[in-house]
Amino acid sequence: xxxxxxxxxxxxxxxxxxxxxxxxxxxxxxxxxxxxxxxxxxxxxxxxxxxxxxxxxxxxxxxxxxxxxxxxxxxxxxxxxxxxxxxxxxxxxxxxxxxxxxxxxxxxxxxxxxxxxxxxxxxxxxxxxxxxxxxxxxxxxxxxxxxxxxxxxxxxxxxxxxxxxxxxxxxxxxxxxxxxxxxxxxxxxxxxxxxxxxxxxxxxxxxxxxxxxxxxxxxxxxxxxxxxxxxxxxxxxxxxxxxxxxxxxxxxxxxxxxxxxxxxxxxxxxxxxxxxxxxxxxxxxxxxxxxxxxxxxxxxxxxxxxxxxxxxxxxxxxxxxxxxxxxxxxxxxxxxxxxxxxxxxxxxxxxxxxxxxxxxxxxxxxxxxxxxxxxxxxxxxxxx
Amino acid sequence: xxxxxxxxxxxxxxxxxxxxxxxxxxxxxxxxxxxxxxxxxxxxxxxxxxxxxxxxxxxxxxxxxxxxxxxxxxxxxxxxxxxxxxxxxxxxxxxxxxxxxxxxxxxxxxxxxxxxxxxxxxxxxxxxxxxxxxxxxxxxxxxxxxxxxxxxxxxxxxxxxxxxxxxxxxxxxxxxxxxxxxxxxxxxxxxxxxxxxxxxxxxxxxxxxxxxxxxxxxxxxxxxxxxxxxxxxxxxxxxxxxxxxxxxxxxxxxxxxxxxxxxxxxxxxxxxxxxxxxxxxxxxxxx
Numbered sequence: 275x276x277x278x279x280x281x282x283x284x285x286x287x288x289x290x291x292x293x294x295x296x297x298x299x300x301x302x303x304x305x306x307x308x309x310x311x312x313x314x315x316x317x318x319x320x321x322x323x324x325x326x327x328x329x330x331x332x333x334x335x336x337x338x339x340x341x342x343x344x345x346x347x348x349x350x351x352x353x354x355x356x357x358x359x360x361x362x363x364x365x366x367x368x369x370x371x372x373x374x375x376x377x378x379x380x381x382x383x384x385x386x387x388x389x390x391x392x393x394x395x396x397x398x399x400x401x402x403x404x405x406x407x408x409x410x411x412x413x414x415x416x417x418x419x420x421x422x423x424x425x426x427x428x429x430x431x432x433x434x435x436x437x438x439x440x441x442x443x444x445x446x447x448x449x450x451x452x453x454x455x456x457x458x459x460x461x462x463x464x465x466x467x468x469x470x471x472x473x474x475x476x477x478x479x480x481x482x483x484x485x486x487x488x489x490x491x492x493x494x495x496x497x498x499x500x501x502x503x504x505x506x507x508x509x510x511x512x513x514x515x516x517x518x519x520x521x522x523x524x525x526x527x528x529x530x531x532x533x534x535x536x537x538x539x540x541x542x543x544x545x546x547x548x549x550x551x552x553x554x555x556x557x558x559x560x561x562x563x564x565x566x567x568x569x570x571x572x573x574x575x576x577x578x579x580x581x582x583x584x585x586x587x588x589x590x591x592x593x594x595x596x597x598x599x600x601x602x603x604x605x606x607x608x609x610x611x612x613x614x615x616x617x618x619x620x621x622x623x624x625x626x627x628x629x630x631x632x633x634x635x636x637x638x639x640x641x642x643x644x645x646x647x648x649x650x651x652x653x654x655x656x657x658x
Numbered sequence: 659x660x661x662x663x664x665x666x667x668x669x670x671x672x673x674x675x676x677x678x679x680x681x682x683x684x685x686x687x688x689x690x691x692x693x694x695x696x697x698x699x700x701x702x703x704x705x706x707x708x709x710x711x712x713x714x715x716x717x718x719x720x721x722x723x724x725x726x727x728x729x730x731x732x733x734x735x736x737x738x739x740x741x742x743x744x745x746x747x748x749x750x751x752x753x754x755x756x757x758x759x760x761x762x763x764x765x766x767x768x769x770x771x772x773x774x775x776x777x778x779x780x781x782x783x784x785x786x787x788x789x790x791x792x793x794x795x796x797x798x799x800x801x802x803x804x805x806x807x808x809x810x811x812x813x814x815x816x817x818x819x820x821x822x823x824x825x826x827x828x829x830x831x832x833x834x835x836x837x838x839x840x841x842x843x844x845x846x847x848x849x850x851x852x853x854x855x856x857x858x859x860x861x862x863x864x865x866x867x868x869x870x871x872x873x874x875x876x877x878x879x880x881x882x883x884x885x886x887x888x889x890x891x892x893x894x895x896x897x898x899x900x901x902x903x904x905x906x907x908x909x910x911x912x913x914x915x916x917x918x919x920x921x922x923x924x925x926x927x928x929x930x931x932x933x934x935x936x937x938x939x940x941x942x943x944x945x
Contacts, residue, residue: 539811
């Protein structure tokens with residue numbers, strides 16, 4: 275789950291990561307008030323779940339409260355397009371109004387899971403403000419790394435990073451403290467990513483998170499009710515959210531063969547074989563291990579809400595999932611939703627005989643394929 | 659022969675909810691010796707013909723299981739793994755999906771230097787057909803034989819096994835290592851075990867996009883595996899970057915695409931199946 279910048283900063287502040295003074299606002303008059311409180315010279319930052327805001331016009335400077343109000347009026351309600359939003363862009367509903375800081379240096383800090391080391395790693399680079407992917411591609415040696423031991427970034431590790439980054443003078447101690455606070459925040463919020471880019475050193479010796487990104491591990495939300503409340507559904511693909519709410523994993527794609535598959539690996543393999551058969555998948559949909567009748571029905575509903583779907587391929591190899599339960603779900607859903615597009619089924623696994631009998635007895639016109647290749651061929655032929 | 663589990667394996671089941679009970683029963687049907695259940699609060703009775711204990715320690719004292727299957731819900735699954743590690747259970751398969759990554763960091767640290775091998779989490783488990791079903795895979799699709807199967811995906815493992823069995827090719831052992839970012843047993847671990855197993859003559863290895871586990875396995879296979887391997891990478895046509903976080907791709911040095919994995923595996927002499935439907939037929943040409 276992604277948080278907005280202003281939410282991420284609120285969370286990081288509680289762990290002792292310094293951030294600029296600022297206020298989230300959703301109307302221009304409040305932007306003026308905020309600028310007055312902050313001494314007049316402010317920065318206005320559009321709050322959307324996508325990076326690259328600066329280049330798209332989502333970050334503006336204002337020299338006075340009146341200018342802040344004018345800028346805010348122009349930004350609120352705009353559709354911001356960045357390289358991460360896609361061409362449709364995102365509606366700006368909220369701004370973060372912050373004090374301007376006397377910036378001396380910009381540094382990159384980011385913590386995420388290192389799969390191979392099976393521990394989180396803090397990455398740092400002296401090239402702050404640049405996306406870490408760019409640094410990795412251009413100059414991989416410029417990325418410094420320290421693995422967290424258990425939940426902690428030790429003081430000596432933070433010092434080692436600070437020295438290597440060339441941090442000296444008044445900013446040294448606050449920078450070390452901020453790195454350790456960021457690690458604590460990453461750990462205690464069950465984050466999958468905690469990124470501060472840039473982390474700035476100011477001319478007056480402060481170390482401040484000028485920007486902040488915090489992604490929370492969805493699997494941990496059961497123990498973070500206070501973070502789960504920060505979810506902004508407007509920032510998510512409605513169909514994908516709809517799917518998550520029904521225990522499904524759906525990703526919309528550009529083709530016309532709808533897919534319903536159990537298991538992520540088999541779902542990807544099904545997409546691959548549809549392309550091999552000359553077609554294009556309309557979606558990725560993993561109904562997971564325990565697909566109930568309701569999940570299957572919602573799966574169909576979500577697949578069919580994409581108007582480009584011309585046929586549906588159902589590929590189920592049951593393990594946890596019992597094929598007879600799935601078949602009942604398919605029949606009930608097909609009747610209830612009066613599905614008119616051709617459905618090609620390929621079913622194997624636990625209780626497969628009962629499953630096939632339920633389909634045969636349903637009176638509905640299912641195309642039953644004997645294997646994956648045949649199923650893909652049939653589904654692609656019917657979508658053409 | 660086979661690896662990890664066979665007819666002598668003494669199986670415990672942690673978590674006897676609906677899924678745990680259903681699969682314990684299926685495992686018994688396909689030859690597993692289930693000797694104990696562990697379910698806090700339900701100790702003292704029996705279920706499905708085996709005794710149930712409140713703690714793994716009691717189960718070990720009374721029944722000496724050497725392997726445990728975990729069906730505990732995600733919020734408590736890592737704790738169940740730690741309990742099995744503390745009791746020095748030789749092999750643990752954690753079936754549960756959705757365990758927070760942070761909990762698995764703790765588990766990974768506990769596994770280092772322990773006597774336990776963890777398979778999974780978020781995996782189907784392990785089966786040595788005809789000897790022991792230690793997981794949630796449908797038993798009836800397997801047949802005993804000499805091909806080892808290892809995969810990150812559960813259902814794609816079944817797909818590969820189904821193709822092999824339909825061609826009359828049996829399996830020594832089939833393992834789903836799990837699709838989570840942190841897992842206990844890697845492709846390299848399993849390739850090493852298959853290479854040493856006199857009962858395994860050929861290997862099927864099924865990977866997915868993301869991470870670098872397949873590249874590491876290819877590197878290992880090149881120098882250390884003499885048996886023929888058939889490979890497949892799922893997700894060649896998946897859109898990039900959908901589940902990978904902003905900084906997540908960096909650690910692997912920008913790796914993780916299907917093309918890179920396929921190239922690494924081909925370079926290691928692994929025979930790549932042209933489509934997911936050709937795993938069995940490709941292997942048949944090698945034996």
